[in-house]
Amino acid sequence: MALVLAVVFGVIFSSSYILTEKKLTKLAKEIRDENIICRLNILKNKKYKTLSEFEKQLENRLSKPDLKSFQGLIIKAAYHNPALSWIEWMGIVFLRALKMIVIPLIFTSIISGIITIGSGQNLGRLGLKTLLYYVSTSVLAILSGLFFVNVFQPGTGADIKGLETMSDFSIQQKNLKDILIEIVPDNIFKSLVNNDLLSVIFLSLLVGIFITQLDKKNNGMLSGLFSSLFELFMKITMFIIRLAPLGIFGLVAKVIADQDNIGNLVHNLGSFIFCVTSALFIHALLTLPLLTYLFGRNNPLRHLNNMTSALLTAFSTASSAATLPLTMNNVKEKSGVSEKIANFTLPIGATVNMDGTAIYITAVVMFIAQITGMEMGVKEQLIILLTALLASIGTAAIPMASLVIITIILNIFGLPFEMIAIILPVDRILDMFRTTVNVWSDSCGAVIIAKSEGEQLKV
Numbered sequence: 001m002a003l004v005l006a007v008v009f010g011v012i013f014s015s016s017y018i019l020t021e022k023k024l025t026k027l028a029k030e031i032r033d034e035n036i037i038c039r040l041n042i043l044k045n046k047k048y049k050t051l052s053e054f055e056k057q058l059e060n061r062l063s064k065p066d067l068k069s070f071q072g073l074i075i076k077a078a079y080h081n082p083a084l085s086w087i088e089w090m091g092i093v094f095l096r097a098l099k100m101i102v103i104p105l106i107f108t109s110i111i112s113g114i115i116t117i118g119s120g121q122n123l124g125r126l127g128l129k130t131l132l133y134y135v136s137t138s139v140l141a142i143l144s145g146l147f148f149v150n151v152f153q154p155g156t157g158a159d160i161k162g163l164e165t166m167s168d169f170s171i172q173q174k175n176l177k178d179i180l181i182e183i184v185p186d187n188i189f190k191s192l193v194n195n196d197l198l199s200v201i202f203l204s205l206l207v208g209i210f211i212t213q214l215d216k217k218n219n220g221m222l223s224g225l226f227s228s229l230f231e232l233f234m235k236i237t238m239f240i241i242r243l244a245p246l247g248i249f250g251l252v253a254k255v256i257a258d259q260d261n262i263g264n265l266v267h268n269l270g271s272f273i274f275c276v277t278s279a280l281f282i283h284a285l286l287t288l289p290l291l292t293y294l295f296g297r298n299n300p301l302r303h304l305n306n307m308t309s310a311l312l313t314a315f316s317t318a319s320s321a322a323t324l325p326l327t328m329n330n331v332k333e334k335s336g337v338s339e340k341i342a343n344f345t346l347p348i349g350a351t352v353n354m355d356g357t358a359i360y361i362t363a364v365v366m367f368i369a370q371i372t373g374m375e376m377g378v379k380e381q382l383i384i385l386l387t388a389l390l391a392s393i394g395t396a397a398i399p400m401a402s403l404v405i406i407t408i409i410l411n412i413f414g415l416p417f418e419m420i421a422i423i424l425p426v427d428r429i430l431d432m433f434r435t436t437v438n439v440w441s442d443s444c445g446a447v448i449i450a451k452s453e454g455e456q457l458k459v
């Protein structure tokens, strides 16, 4: 509903560009070059319906170096859409709220996840096997995501107007060495305050691991504290996500209003959906069944059949956490995995192991980088692999959780987080697909690990 309204609003109140007397006076103060203002005076009070038209006029009036230095500023000043300013704030507030919750959510989600693995007799052989499965399947998933976005280049050639002017967008690409070094924070508080995703994940892993090494009294106290905090932040996140329709309305209306050519946007989004779903299908129907067959010596089709009700629930709720009771039931009752293995691998899998989410995060970053024309070579794609792997571990098992994380992942690559508005219209439907893959991977993991422990299964 919000989407449809946003499209209608954006089409009716499309943005235009006009340099009024007042705007010119303001520009004169910022540019401080009479010659340029004189040339811009010719455009005074003329209204241009699209950004391309306005840009063409600027190209005719200004020299290349002037254009390069001041084009962004002039476009921003000339931007005219009074109707949009009434609703734009909803999108901005929604994005701010997502950014607000992401660090506390990741921090507590990872710590409470590790505490579950590390508690009691769980750590050791079983814990290591489980971690190995989670990491390797996520890496395979990310590789299939990278394959599709590289081959089909969904964002290349996109002419997404307007978004660049939302923030003062300048690409500040970091190199691999710096990113790796900066994973270790030099100041814990600075990392938390600056939303440094990778450092926060690193810190959470450390805190989680060392809580499990504490004596019983302190361990118990901190475990209880972090699991309560996790629950608290999950609740707040779900509250924010309930406001998503308003946020989506504000953000998508702006994207549509600023488009010169909506067909172009639809085409790029279509190709993005194709890449994400293809990678999800390959991972779910080829990679995971193959692993289940080879390492679990099981019949993956029969296991798939056993998991139907859990997978359908995952698809309709878009939440691995909400699906967990059904996942446990299907894996234990139908596929015959023991209580011990299912109770250990599935709850932690639901929060930590997210292959579908890893594919999605990878595809979004590559898509937005392609749109902005940022080169993503082998090194950068390695950084994406690492980031998507860690970020999928930190993603909460609730609807739209990856969106929360993507807002700050874009920062790592120097991409403006407002760009997330482009994928908002298709996020929910892709969430249903990726959550299904998340749950399917957890269940295959339980089967493979149970078999490796010598259990007799029903598949």
Ligand code: ASP
Residues within 6 Å of the ligand: 318, 319, 320, 321, 354, 356, 357, 395, 396, 397, 398, 399, 400, 401, 402, 403, 431, 434, 435, 438
């Ligand atoms: N909705 C997903 C899940 O619960 C997480 C995500 O947003 O990717 O598994």
